[in-house]
Amino acid sequence: MTRGQDTALHWWQTRGFVVAVAIASMIPLLWPEIPPLVDLPGHMGRYRVQLAIGENPWLSQWYNFQWQMIGNLGIDLLIVPLAPLVGLQLAVKLIVIAIPALTVTGLLWIAREVHGRIPATALFALPLAYSYPFQFGFVNFALSMAIALNLFALWLRMGRLRRTRLRAFLFVPISCLLWICHTFGWGVLGVLAFSAELIRQHDIRRDSDPKSWAHGWFRAFVQAGVNCLPLALPMVMMVVWRSGDHVGGKTQDWFNWRWKMNWITMVLRDRWMAFDIASVTVLFVILFRGVRDQTIEYSRNLGLSALFLAAVYVLLPRIVFGSAYADMRLAPFVLAIAVIALRPRHGVSLRGAAVLAVLGFAFFGVRLAGTTVSYLIYDRSYDQAIAAIDTVPERSRVVSFVGRRCRDDWAYSRLEHVPALLLERRLAFTNDQWSMAGAQLMTTQYPAARGFAHDPSEIVSDIRCRGQFWRPVAMALEKFPRDAFDYVWLIHPPKFDPALVRDLTLIRRDGTSLLYRVNRPAVRPAGTE
Known part of the structure; x- marks a missing residue:
């Protein structure tokens, strides 16, 4: 024509x-409250820092944001x-x-x-x-x-x-x-x-x-x-x-x-x-x-x-x-x-x-x-996963582990960056943010978290996956620095030995997702035994 x-x-x-x-x-x-796109929740966390870092200075302890x-x-x-x-x-x-x-x-x-x-x-x-x-x-x-x-x-x-x-x-x-x-x-x-x-x-x-x-x-x-x-x-x-x-x-x-x-x-x-x-x-x-x-x-x-x-x-x-x-x-x-x-x-x-x-x-x-x-369907999985967010106090430091199989499943869970909604809604630290200078405006600066500060430390699998930086869930639960975090959030994790979380307190369970509080040793007053 x-x-x-x-x-x-x-x-x-x-x-x-x-x-x-x-x-x-x-x-x-x-209908979905949050568009169920894989990386979008992570971006939303960055947007919150962009808008709130000036009025919430503690965010500067974890993130560096520069226009x-x-x-x-x-x-x-x-x-x-x-x-x-x-x-x-x-x-x-x-x-x-x-x-x-x-x-x-x-x-x-x-x-x-x-x-x-x-x-x-x-x-x-x-x-x-x-x-x-x-x-x-x-x-x-x-x-x-x-x-x-x-x-x-x-x-x-x-x-x-x-x-x-x-x-x-x-x-x-x-x-x-x-x-x-x-x-x-x-x-x-x-x-x-x-x-x-x-x-x-x-x-x-x-x-x-x-x-x-x-x-x-x-x-x-x-x-x-x-x-x-x-x-x-x-x-x-x-x-x-x-x-x-x-x-x-x-x-x-x-x-x-x-x-x-x-x-x-x-x-x-x-x-x-x-x-x-x-x-x-x-x-x-x-x-x-x-x-x-x-x-x-x-x-x-x-x-x-x-x-x-x-x-x-x-x-x-x-x-x-x-x-x-x-x-x-x-x-x-x-x-x-x-x-x-x-x-x-x-x-x-x-x-x-x-x-x-x-x-x-x-x-x-x-x-x-x-x-x-x-x-x-994705929206329902989001609702179940993020139900724990309101349980976490503001300013908390949360290490999250999202389960993933080594095999590239056609249908992603799309939950890999859901932990960033803690940052977006509770101004809490999350370990899923990208940290590559020059690629975006924000980078992570939380040395105490060591190897659990940024993406892809939030992704865990049942075994070590060839060609990936993901940790097996057992290694992640054993190695993450307890003194750097207040909570551990497991979202559809692979099966793991309960002994790995014996020093954590389970405070919420939503389906297969678990929220733990990191136990702190009691501090004795000076001069006492």
Whole structure:
């Protein structure tokens, strides 16, 4: 379907439909008090320190929080005005709820700008709003990618309307703000914008001089680079950020093909392995139809964008500056751009397009229903686990151990960072915070905790897991420094010898979760025996 081909909008191409599916995409997150995303509770603990450390100086005994310009501040900045208005927990929930909706509107807006109308096949991309990186709780990343999709659509629209000077003026500050939200979103916007400009500039030169094929591509490449210069200022910010003495973390694990293949199969990973892999298979069937089916074709514009993103995915290592899962985060967006690159060929009947739209919408609805049920189940496990929080006094020092199997189960418990809710709600010390200088604004500084001060000391297993830093539960219970903590919180721990906790007092049991108080020896008055 091409621009101007038909003046009548079909039901899946209307603004009302876009608004409806954007609102519908929020449904799984409406009921849970805390969005059940793996890392999110840990981030909430950091947000609480950010907001409260000035009025609660004891937090400085455990954590060092320092504002600095880094490319990972999306929600960290947004909660500053929002938390005083609605509270931290609701502020975080509102921002997180907006991410799937923005992802949906971004994908559909891009499809409309490129194809002229939203093709029926684009609806198959909508479930990727709940992709595995989002489920993992990479919220600053997910927010930046959702914004980047909408900004790319705006970039395309202004290019189509030939408002390139205004676009250049606007995208200088916009690109800087996107980089501050998260570096990844800015980088992906640059790749998408360059690929789109390359096609646009080539088409301009092809129309003016159709015989000069190679020369036209070269000039298009140069001009596309020039037109994307308004997006380049964050490169300076990146150099300043990553060249500081405080920055650590290695970049490693290049071309790990086994995991790159795994990340592709896991783009919709949530709870039910068969359901999630079958859903990914549907996406690949749709993409395959674009190659073999005579009724569907790929847009050159978005097809090239998908190829560029795929190349970046192949070249990205698994760990960048100490941050893991760098390549995994891009996988869903490679597929999403490839899917919205598809469109029915000119001359396809309305009935054929409508059937595709119904199937795509049904696919979205089934995935949405599955995610909603999954989140309700996770929410119940959260409620059971965090029931002990009100038992812990404020300012307490708590070492937490969350049970985990060595085997990478498809359905995570998503409880790994629930201990951070003690920090968020009780201003207590917890040992689950990340502590990597330059990666976020907060680092842990509690020497008395020794090897139990920060992530991943909160994760325990039944045996030592190969290639992991997790401790066996027996070792953790035996070795943690008793004098550094007031409480021990065990959340679904593996089985352990009760003799390991004989010097602790059990004060609460919630299902398989246990809260112990560390016993202190009585201090005798001076001069007595």
